[in-house]
Amino acid sequence: MTLELDDLRVRTLGECRYDSPFAEMLASKRTSPHYVHEDDRVLVDDTVSVLLGRGVPIDRLPSLEAAGPRRKVYFDPATTNVGIVTCGGLCPGLNDVIRGIVQELTEHYHVAHIYGFRNGYAGLTEQHRERVVELDLHAVRDINNDGGTILGSSRGDQDPGEMVDTLVGLGIDVLFVIGGDGSMRGAMKLTKEIDSRGLDIAVVGVPKTIDNDLPFTDQSFGFQTAFAQATEFIASVFVESQAAENGVGIVKLMGRHSGFIACYAALSNNDADFVLIPEVPFVLDGPNGVLARVEDHVRRHGQVVLVVAEGAGQELLEEEGRTTDASGNTKLGDIGLFLKQKLTEHLTAVGLPPTVRYLDPSYAIRSVAANAYDSVYCVRLAHAAVHAGMAGRTDTVVVRWRRRFVHIPMSLITSHRNQVDPDGDLWMSVLEATGQPASFSA
């Protein structure tokens, strides 16, 4: 993707004229290895060859605005009303982000009102307007101990006009959207509607995806918790497969288009012998296909463990009758059950009748509370989002990029998918750890 500096500038509603509660704390701060000044920018690229290849002066290199508190803010905190909505699939840490936003707005900015919309964008429609809840410190006190989201979530289409009417009705100045790619597309439609009506409402996104499939972010919040949960299931099938004759353990993990959860979970305890992900196509048959390779492994070791991302090998499954969910996401075929059946048939046919242990942890890896690492990450993202919104940034997403918190235009987060690069070092680590072939070609 070609990136120009101007593509990376975030929108702002106007000049920041109100004193920020952080003004004094910021007065003497300068950029350091641990802090980026609000007037400084963070480079997108981090290798000498790419930077040289850009062929532009340093101040024209693609760079991102630093996140964090400003000395002045756009909205007058005392009269500011805020809305929060969580959309799409669950992800560990949603409650931590909600809590962080409410605490920051209450304890530091002392804003007028914070409203939570129930069940995703549906909560902003006319039908559900009366379900809006007012959020305060009491309402969010210990919600971080629970998985899910106290606001609820949903998929499905809503009318931006109706949603903006709700924002106007409540006098919302800043809306925080915590969600994935679909949610950010929805947020951009809201901004477009807000603009067309000439309204002064900021929309700030906090990207959420356990699949880690959003670009321009080191790793999305909740991802670490999710893959840590997944490792437990791999460990279980490993133990089971070791105890059985011709033991075959298969774990299917979430990851529609990106196999990050499968790769990290597999690397974590290093029990997996094969990792199959959407980014690396494979064939079943032939001397170099998955069936023959698994057979060979069982012959040599008496057992085998496969970790498969749900989006892997979709090209091998019947596409007939494939449907979409309420948000238009394609429903995938079940590659886990398909592999279970094919491996059972093949190993039986070659005289190695297997004992197959198949686990599909599914929602169990994403419905849990965030671990300590993710909780820290969530609260820092929440703070960054609040500062961005109060400073009038709109159509903007807060992310951590190369360990710095930064702002990016919302359109970039939906511009492409973050995927495991088959030529990158993560996949190389998986190949090194599993010993599986680099490709399963016919």
Ligand SMILES: Nc1ncnc2c1ncn2[C@@H]1O[C@H](COP(=O)(O)OP(=O)(O)OP(=O)(O)O)[C@@H](O)[C@H]1O
């Ligand atoms: N193309 C789109 N245009 C406008 N709004 C959209 C679009 N796609 C999704 N949305 C809105 O965003 C909400 C969430 O979208 P979706 O169900 O795709 O989840 P997501 O945010 O992508 O999260 P995830 O995929 O990680 O679960 C939907 O309920 C819908 O209101």
Ligand SMILES: O=P(O)(O)OC[C@H]1O[C@](O)(CO)[C@@H](O)[C@@H]1O
């Ligand atoms: O919640 P649903 O609609 O069952 O969707 C499940 C999907 O959501 C995700 O968890 C992404 O949020 C995918 O990994 C998974 O395929």
Ligand SMILES: [Mg+2]
């Ligand atoms: Mg999505």
